[in-house]
Amino acid sequence: MAISLILVVAAAENGVIGRDNRLLWRLRTDLKRFRELTLGKPMIMGRKTYESIGKPLPGRETIVLTRDGGFSPPGVHVVHSWNEAVAKGEGLAQAMGADAVAVVGGAEIYRIALPHVRKIYLTEVAVAPEGDAFFPPVDLTRFRELARVAHSESPDDEYPFTFIDFERRY
Numbered sequence: 001m002a003i004s005l006i007l008v009v010a011a012a013e014n015g016v017i018g019r020d021n022r023l024l025w026r027l028r029t030d031l032k033r034f035r036e037l038t039l040g041k042p043m044i045m046g047r048k049t050y051e052s053i054g055k056p057l058p059g060r061e062t063i064v065l066t067r068d069g070g071f072s073p074p075g076v077h078v079v080h081s082w083n084e085a086v087a088k089g090e091g092l093a094q095a096m097g098a099d100a101v102a103v104v105g106g107a108e109i110y111r112i113a114l115p116h117v118r119k120i121y122l123t124e125v126a127v128a129p130e131g132d133a134f135f136p137p138v139d140l141t142r143f144r145e146l147a148r149v150a151h152s153e154s155p156d157d158e159y160p161f162t163f164i165d166f167e168r169r170y
């Protein structure tokens, strides 16, 4: 089975994805989508994002990128380069019977992954907060939009947001 790389991100209108190593919104519907998109798959994340989550998420395998040779929290796969992360992700996906490896941030890891991912699952949050971590605008010469679903703000979701799926143009 061919294994593809997908990227899952929630970004504000101004590209902000976080501040002080935390998220800036409470969107239960988006957390649910994140869970659905990543469940049963290996996930690649940066050390800072891992620390902001604080533990491996159940039902997935967590691959953490760090340059720190001494970093070894229990229950995660620690890697030290992008190529090692992808190789580990593909191996785990095969073992799990998954068709994709999900790249889940943060900003540094998205930057490295973007030239390589086949799909982007963007949640565009209708807010423009101050932040210190950013996702770039999706380059429409490289990706085309596949689907778009708008959601209103609700008791579960602090702001309106839109799920937008992109696929790489070949």
Ligand SMILES: NC(=O)c1ccc[n+]([C@@H]2O[C@H](COP(=O)([O-])OP(=O)(O)OC[C@H]3O[C@@H](n4cnc5c(N)ncnc54)[C@H](OP(=O)(O)O)[C@@H]3O)[C@@H](O)[C@H]2O)c1
Pocket: 008, 009, 010, 011, 017, 018, 019, 020, 021, 022, 023, 045, 046, 047, 048, 049, 050, 052, 065, 066, 067, 068, 079, 080, 081, 082, 104, 105, 106, 107, 108, 109, 110, 112, 133
């Ligand atoms: N809104 C969203 O969808 C979303 C998703 C995820 C994260 N976030 C937010 O994004 C922010 C974190 O992003 P960030 O850019 O600061 O950090 P990050 O991408 O999560 O992690 C950066 C770390 O990854 C390691 N790393 C990066 N490139 C590497 C390489 N080539 N080889 C080996 N290790 C490498 C380094 O770890 P060491 O320093 O240990 O060497 C680096 O400090 C937080 O605010 C978080 O809440 C938002």
